[in-house]
Amino acid sequence: MIQSGIARGTTVRDAVFDLLRHHGMTTIFGNPGSTELPMFSDLPEGFRYVTGLQESVVVAMADGHALARRGPAFVNLHSAAGVGHAMGAIYSAFRNRAPVVITAGQQSRPLLKSDPFLFAEAPTVLPQPYVKWAIEPARAEDVPAAIARAIHIATLPPAGPVFVSIPLDDWGKSCDTPVLREVAGRAQPDPARLAEVAARLNGADSPVMVMGAGVDADDGWDGAVALAEQYQAPVWVAPLASRCSFPESHPLFAGFLPANEADIERHLGGHDLILALGAPVFTYHYERPGTIPPAGASLIQIVSDPQQAAGAVCGLSLVGNLALSLAALRDHFDQPRPPRRAPLRTFAAPAPARGISGAMALRTLQDLRPRDGIVVEEAPSSRDDVHDHLPIDRPGGFFATASGGLGYALPAAVGVALSNPGQTVLAVLGDGSSMYSIQGIWSAVEHDADVLFVILNNGGYAALRGFAGNKPVVGCDIGHLSLAAIAEAQGCPARRVSDPAELEPALREAFAARGPRLVEVMIDAG
Numbered sequence: 001m002i003q004s005g006i007a008r009g010t011t012v013r014d015a016v017f018d019l020l021r022h023h024g025m026t027t028i029f030g031n032p033g034s035t036e037l038p039m040f041s042d043l044p045e046g047f048r049y050v051t052g053l054q055e056s057v058v059v060a061m062a063d064g065h066a067l068a069r070r071g072p073a074f075v076n077l078h079s080a081a082g083v084g085h086a087m088g089a090i091y092s093a094f095r096n097r098a099p100v101v102i103t104a105g106q107q108s109r110p111l112l113k114s115d116p117f118l119f120a121e122a123p124t125v126l127p128q129p130y131v132k133w134a135i136e137p138a139r140a141e142d143v144p145a146a147i148a149r150a151i152h153i154a155t156l157p158p159a160g161p162v163f164v165s166i167p168l169d170d171w172g173k174s175c176d177t178p179v180l181r182e183v184a185g186r187a188q189p190d191p192a193r194l195a196e197v198a199a200r201l202n203g204a205d206s207p208v209m210v211m212g213a214g215v216d217a218d219d220g221w222d223g224a225v226a227l228a229e230q231y232q233a234p235v236w237v238a239p240l241a242s243r244c245s246f247p248e249s250h251p252l253f254a255g256f257l258p259a260n261e262a263d264i265e266r267h268l269g270g271h272d273l274i275l276a277l278g279a280p281v282f283t284y285h286y287e288r289p290g291t292i293p294p295a296g297a298s299l300i301q302i303v304s305d306p307q308q309a310a311g312a313v314c315g316l317s318l319v320g321n322l323a324l325s326l327a328a329l330r331d332h333f334d335q336p337r338p339p340r341r342a343p344l345r346t347f348a349a350p351a352p353a354r355g356i357s358g359a360m361a362l363r364t365l366q367d368l369r370p371r372d373g374i375v376v377e378e379a380p381s382s383r384d385d386v387h388d389h390l391p392i393d394r395p396g397g398f399f400a401t402a403s404g405g406l407g408y409a410l411p412a413a414v415g416v417a418l419s420n421p422g423q424t425v426l427a428v429l430g431d432g433s434s435m436y437s438i439q440g441i442w443s444a445v446e447h448d449a450d451v452l453f454v455i456l457n458n459g460g461y462a463a464l465r466g467f468a469g470n471k472p473v474v475g476c477d478i479g480h481l482s483l484a485a486i487a488e489a490q491g492c493p494a495r496r497v498s499d500p501a502e503l504e505p506a507l508r509e510a511f512a513a514r515g516p517r518l519v520e521v522m523i524d525a526g
Contacts (some may be wrong), residue, residue, distance in 0.1 A: 010172050015144035015177040017044050022180045023151055025074045025101070027418060029062040031055050033078030035105025035118060038171035040076075050418065050447055053439035055082045057411040059161075060437060063098040064376065064412030067243075067399055069419040072099040072154050079105050081089035083127055083163075086192075088405050093161045094130040096219060096242060097305070099154040101147065102127070102159040108169040123165035127401035136165035140173035148178045156185040158305035158319070159217075173224040186218075189302065189320035193448035197275075197300055197318065197331030198386050204273035210257065210274040212238035212279020213402065214303055215245030215322050221395035223326030224277060224484065225446065228252050230330060232337040234344050236267065242402035245278060248391035251343040256387050259283055259291030276301040276314075278322050281312040294296035347388065355524025356500050358382040358456055362389035362428075364504055365454065368511050369426055370499060376400070376416055378409030379430040382456050382523075386428065407436025410453065416442055417449035424450050424511070431457040438486055444516035445491040452510050453492075453518040455483045458525055498522035 299315030350359035459479035
């Protein structure tokens with residue numbers, strides 16, 4: 001759809017707000033600074049400004065908001081210092097493929113010749129290489145066109161963050177507003193190659209599917225379920241996937257692939273065709289050599305991210321939207337296959353423990369939480385328990401960081417909640433992870449985000465201890481923290497639980513409440 005531009009003589013500020021309104025970007029995430037004051041003084045009607053107390057928190061909130069609303073989010077940072085604070089979160093947004101439009105203030109143009117205080121010396125270089133595009137417009141009147149282009153670049157696949165640096169004095173200058181327009185980005189792979197893939201699926205004796213975050217991102221959930229059921233193919237989650245793309249209680253769900261070659265070879269061995277959907281081939285975290293694909297198997301990858309296709313180490317790769325690709329593959333289906341007699345994966349009860357174990361906490365959360373709720377997770381040492389006891393069974397129902405950096409999930413849960421009013425978001429966090437972005441609780445309180453923060457406190461960086469095996473590791477003990485006290489200090493109702501008998505009542509009461517609230521669960525490492 002193309003609409004006419006706004007009349008000549010408008011200001012840069014008014015033109016930008018008209019652009020944001022046109023794209024539904026009426027929530028602005030930011031931490032205000034002096035070089036952005038002209039933009040945010042007297043905010044126009046219909047916009048809300050979501051304040052974060054640190055720039056990485058601001059970007060993570062925008063990241064979660066963008067992914068949950070399946071559209072671009074707008075965030076404003078402060079010059080070079082603010083962008084520097086936010087770089088870890090910008091990297092996570094890049095890895096998450098989150099369409100975040102990042103703007104940053106810059107000192108007034110007349111001052112730039114003299115190295116003024118609080119300016120950015122190389123504004124477009126600083127966020128590289130973790131933005132898709134970066135610009136400081138040459139003229140004030142070019143700012144609206146730059147932001148319009150940034151919105152389109154951010155949302156076109158593969159989605160990702162973009163960056164626009166804007167000098168302080170640009171906002172009040174006159175300009176012509178760019179035409180308000182849309183850019184559609186869904187493309188299907190070559191139909192002939194998809195027909196070839198379908199023929200190979202039809203001819204396979206034992207196909208297996210590996211689902212990555214791209215399936216959910218491309219609205220391919222229903223198509224993935226239908227395709228797996230047609231071929232009665234086991235479905236594995238790709239290593240370290242940041243979203244859920246297949247119902248984990250489904251009888252065809254086989255489990256989660258570890259992030260090493262040897263275990264992937266072991267799990268996928270015996271199949272003659274591996275179909276990787278919306279996932280890299282493959283993401284590894286530690287070295288355990290193996291053969292990929294396993295002997296006797298061929299591999300086909302379909303992704304909407306050209307970089308993931310180019311980076312695949314083997315097999316045939318097709319680039320295109322997953323929802324369209326899955327629909328085309330289903331149209332070529334040949335003969336029904338007999339259903340499997342038993343589920344591929346079962347859920348065992350948590351093992352007995354002296355105190356509260358991670359498994360016990362996760363199973364209790366599963367028993368109490370709304371099945372249509374959203375989970376945002378960052379509890380590295382409890383990830384196996386999350387996999388075993390907190391199955392996700394809805395599209396758009398799970399978000400984690402694809403970057404591996406800590407501090408994402410707490411503020412991201414706030415951004416997700418602000419995009420889904422009336423629906424509780426469950427944030428499952430570790431104590432170490434929470435401390436990277438604990439200021440996000442203030443934002444949840446300030447903006448009444450409906451988030452239940454559940455912090456599994458095991459007294460340190462237990463995931464790192466696990467990697468070290470029996471060797472002692474320095475710097476991993478952080479046990480003298482009270483996350484509940486920190487939450488209460490920011491205005492968030494909180495409770496600490498260490499007695500197993502109190503766990504279920506405390507969580508039941510928390511789920512019945514609304515708004516931000518926190519339960520700190522003391523995990524017994526013994």
